[in-house]
Amino acid sequence: MILAQPRYSRDSWLDWSWVTDNTDDIYAATREHLVLTVLAVGIGLLISIPLALVAADRRRLRAPLLSVTGLLYTVPSLALLGVLVPYTGLSRTTALIPLVSYTLLILIRNIIEGLDSVPGDVREAAAGMGYTRRAIRWRIELPLAVPAIVAGVRIATVTTVGLVTVTSLIGQANLGQLMVSGFQRGFRTELMVGVLLVVIIAVVADLVLSGLQRFATPWTRRRATS
């Protein structure tokens, strides 16, 4: 069949008729995107918390730990994916490896800073009151470190939402795929919808987590610095 003109506008950046016609696909891509983000940050947290706890106590370990994770950070995700695919295939696992690695630096750094930020006199007072080292760690330091940890999760989440788009290049059916497909065909609406949804998800996640941060720390009136 030959149409007299394109079904959707080629010049408009957002042709709503395409959006309404494709809500199913858009919804599926969004869900995939969210799943990957949550998995990446979740796994990142599971790995970072123990690592940070260990490094918090051993100053010597900090520098190498932060250096290695920092180094991982600078390796462009595209390169990492390219190297991994022959080994781990086209799975979600392959996509998750760089995503999780990139959250590690942010989370570890923030958790350590959080633990460090507990004032020395508070620790002394607790020791004076008979708290053991472990008790101090778990009942005083960690709770007081929560704002920094949540701040870290916030940043990690926003970053990850963006990074997930790159995994579309190995077939992950998320919003990145809308972007790439739209770009390939010169279809601005498809590209724009992908981009806008990614931004919206990131912003909403940021707002929700900052609300969580405020909720979890009623004693801090300070504006978060990150």
Add this chain to the structure above:
Amino acid sequence: MRPTWTKLLALLLGLTLVAAACGDSDSDDGDADTEATEAAGDDGGDADTGVLEFRALDAGGPITKEALSAGDIDVALLFTSDADIAVNGWVLLDDDQGLQQIENLTPAIRTEVLTPEIETVLDAVSAPLTTAELTELNRQSTQDLIDADEIAATWLESQGIIPWAGDPVDGSIRVGSTNFFEQEIVAELYAGALESAGMTVSRTFQLGAREVVAPALESGEIDLYPEYLGTYSVFAGAESVPSDAAEAADQLRGLLEDRGVTVLTPAPAEDRNGLVVTQETADTYGLSATSDLAGVTDVLTFGGPPECPDRDFCLIGLTEVYGLTFQE
């Protein structure tokens, strides 16, 4: 806190790199930026003509096409079934020396999954698929902005392939495609037909490049995807590709035997690499075939995929077969 370790690391890397720069040079193979100075073919042509400057862009994709439109490049390597060529009024240079190999659309499938019934369905899809038909399907995607599944469904119906009237086929199958709209359309053709025949089809599309999707087929992550006869043959290790599709397919089957993969009957439709110029460029230099480039005195800019310098169909072939010279 951090500085000591990072400083050491940086120093170490710095020393390594400095040492490298002063080290012995290796005789290296296939260095991407060596000038292809051999102008094969002693037809007495000047070294001054037929010189092109190469720019690495994307493989016949939006960046290359945009560059051609905007005049950033004079000659572009595109794909012959791309509807945008005709829509933009561009000129496809004739491959008069026969450099490009045949590139029929051929289903690549895992031998384990293949049954005669599946083959029947896929042959039914391939048979009526000509280059003209394929180009029109592409046009619907990039110009009319219709989605691949709809384009596929409409075509299958119009050809009477669906609803499938032959023997039903059971089982499930996973269809894949690379991240190229034409691939997605043809994969949808396969998928739609097999679905109509009764199979449960799952789709994994937009998988990077052949280097991603071919191993996925071999390792069993997908069962079926559309391939291009010539390029796939070379990828599988062929030294040369016969110009008859049936012969080429036989050769390919032999090469793929121990990988657990095979190819079915090729469709008539082909999608080759082609050199494309704007109408203006064609008029200015009198270009209608690739050989004409050898006589151009101005240095033209040629945009192609990053792997072009390593490819026979690209820089290497253009140098050896057409006597063109490339510079950076």
Add this chain to the structure above:
Amino acid sequence: MDASAGDVVNVISGAIGWLTTADHWWGNSGILNRTLEHVQYSLAAVVVAVLIALPIAIVLGHARRFGTAAINVGNLGRAVPSFAILLVAQTIWGLDELPVAGPITVFVALVALGIPPILINAYTGMAEVPDSVREAAAAMGFTPLQQAVRAELPVALPLILAGVRTSTVQIIATATLGAVVGAGGLGRYIIDGLATRDFDELMGGALLIAALAIVVEVGFAALERTAVSPGLRRRTVQVAATTT
């Protein structure tokens, strides 16, 4: 196919082999030229990002106004992935280039990436300058401009430098994307390596980018030590990075 320690060693030694081949260093596509291009794109983007973000942050921070707005704009900026900006910008500008800065597409994406850390950190640094310092400056007869620049700015310097540092490292890591749209820079080795399945080139390129980022980090650490008054050195809150 399963990975093994042997494979990892192979990948690294392959990359080192590629890096230590003298041929790879010279010429248009050589490491030296590509590094120069990469530095050009990055530097141009950092300079412009600073020129845009710093004055705004200083003015707002000094006045302690619109802080939430500034921080929110910064966060919003971080929410947009560079990859997305690149694709959109490519649709608008194609391959048009700017002198030094490289393709407009890449430049826009990098500047957009670089602004948030500077904006957030500089604002926070300025706004959190202790009241005592401000009052002392006012008492000494400084005009508001002098207060901001001569009294508050030096105190805010650690945070500002930390912001510029984060920004620069992010930009260096992301300038890789330039190669996706046909530009030069070290990203070329990654894109070309991916295209030709030359993993030595790919890893070599990745290592070079990482090395460049590390050198810059170290450079900034040294800069912070010399430029920041000793009494202020404790504060180096890092606003963390975003790369693609």
